[in-house]
Structures are given as structure tokens and as C-alpha cells.
Amino acid sequence: MGLTKFIFYKILGWKIRGQFNPELKKCIVIVVPHTSWHDFYVGVFVRRISKVKIHWVGKKELFKWPFGYYFKWMGGSPLDRTSGQNKVEAIASIFKKKDEFRLTLAPEGTRKKVDTWKSGYYFIAMEANVPIIPVAFDYSTKTVTINEPFYPTGNFEADTKTLRSYYDGVVGKVPEYS
Numbered sequence: 576m577g578l579t580k581f582i583f584y585k586i587l588g589w590k591i592r593g594q595f596n597p598e599l600k601k602c603i604v605i606v607v608p609h610t611s612w613h614d615f616y617v618g619v620f621v622r623r624i625s626k627v628k629i630h631w632v633g634k635k636e637l638f639k640w641p642f643g644y645y646f647k648w649m650g651g652s653p654l655d656r657t658s659g660q661n662k663v664e665a666i667a668s669i670f671k672k673k674d675e676f677r678l679t680l681a682p683e684g685t686r687k688k689v690d691t692w693k694s695g696y697y698f699i700a701m702e703a704n705v706p707i708i709p710v711a712f713d714y715s716t717k718t719v720t721i722n723e724p725f726y727p728t729g730n731f732e733a734d735t736k737t738l739r740s741y742y743d744g745v746v747g748k749v750p751e752y753s
Contacts, residue, residue: 579620579623579624580624582620583620583621583624587620587717588717589617589620589717589718589719590717590718590719591621591624591625591718591719591720591721592718592719592720592721593720593721593722593723594625594721595625595627595629595677595708595721596724597626597627599677599706599708599724600674600675600676600677601670601673601675601676601677601703601705602677602678602700602705602706602707602708602724603677603678603680603696603699603700603703603705603706603707603708604629604677604678604679604680604707604708604710605679605680605681605682605696605707605708605709605710605738606618606679606680606681606710606711606712607681607682607683607709607710607711607712607741607742607745608683608711608712608742608745608746608747608752608753609681609683609685609686609747610686610687610688610747610748610749610750610752610753611686611747611748611749611752612686613748614681614712614747614748617712617719618679618712619649621710621719621721622650625721627677628650628675628677629650629677629679630650630651630652630676630677630678630679631649631650631651631652631678631679631680632651632652632653632654632666632669632678633646633651633652633653633654634653634654634656635653635654635655635656637651637653638651638653652669652676654666654669662695663695663698663699663702664702666678666695666699666703667699667702667703670703670705671703677708678699680695680696680699682695682696682697686749686752687752688751688752688753692735692739694731697727697731697734697735700727701727701729706724706725706726706727707724707725707726707727707738708721708722708723708724708725709722709725709738709741709742710722711741711742711745712745712747712748713744713745713746714746714747714748714750715745715746715750720741720745722741725737725738
């Protein structure tokens, strides 16, 4: 057992249910609930253990010296977030430019409790013609669940209801924000 697995499984006590299909090179990975900065390192462990590249986007300013190289190495792609930009189209174009791009997003858009998800993840998936993989970080059971790919139908309300059902009973690091 490698160091990453030892820390994740033995010291931190987490487990992973399900797996990413390495043949699926492009998708949106939604991680819910996103309630704490702790989600970042849990995700880094899962990415390392699964041996599947997982990506993210961040404001282009993050990718300057001295941290730009590190953020790109960690799977980051710069995004111009100035007003007036169509972020859905901009992110969908990243999918078109890359042979492999599995974009992780938190549809809540914040670490605080929300009643509704932001819709960007969905419309990016539709524009880029990629499936959505629902992933749950359940801190109550210390289980990361990687679900099967979900292919959006174009019916946002019905698809969102289906996707949200994957997270029934899942508790985030900060339970009151779940």
C-alpha cells in the first residue's frame, strides 16, 4: 500500500465506493456537498488513488508566477472571469481543445448552505456534449461515492431533480451546510 492510500484509508479512515472509468476522457464531475476547504484534500487523495486525471478551472490570475506551474500540474486551467464573458462557452471550449478533460465543479457555488444549485455545470455539460458524474463526499460515513455517468437530456429541472437524488442523506464536513 502506497503512502497516499495508507493516509487516506488507514489514518483518515475514508473509503471509496465506485470508480471513474478511465476510458471516459471528458466529463463534468460534480462534488456535493461542498461545505469546507477540507473537500479539496479529500478530492486530491481520491484523484491520486483513482489514477485518473481530474481537472478544475480558476481565474487566470492564479496561473501566474510563482504558482502557475503548480496549479497547472494539479490539473488547473486558467479562465478569464472578466465581466461580459460567457463562462459556459469559455469552459466548453476548453473541452474542445483538450483530448482529456474531467472538470470538477461544486454546483452549490459556495461552501455555505444553499437551496438551489447554480446551473453552469449543467449547461457546460450540454454545450460540451459530455456526461455528468455525481460524486458525494459523505463525512458522516467517511465515504466518497463515485456514481455512474449521467447524460443530461436537456430537461434541466428533471435532470437536476435526478442528480440531487444522488445526495439524499449525504452529510458534508459542516453538517448544517449540507
